[in-house]
Amino acid sequence: MTKACKSCHLLVESEAACPICGGTEFSERYNSVVQIFDASKSEIAAKLGAKAPGRYAIKIRDR
Structure with a gap:
């Protein structure tokens, strides 16, 4: 599953950092x-x- 870094919004697959x-x-x-x-x-x-x-997320939702 793709995740977005909460700091810079970069989309990553399975990175630890x-x-x-x-x-x-x-x-x-x-x-x-x-x-x-x-x-x-x-x-x-x-x-x-x-x-x-x-690829970057424009808006990240916490909840």
């Missing part, structure tokens, strides 16, 4: 996904704070 930020808290409850190809040229990446390419 996020490969981007090193975060260890994940949620399986998230809404909307965006694919970032070039974070340096993306306005959405800037709003999310994404620094690397990948």
Whole structure:
């Protein structure tokens, strides 16, 4: 099952720690996904704070 890092919102499959930020808290409850190809040229990446390419959750739900 895909999970979203609660720190940077990167979607990961089965990592113990996020490969981007090193975060260890994940949620399986998230809404909307965006694919970032070039974070340096993306306005959405800037709003999310994404620094690397990948799939990111736009909103993470805790409950």
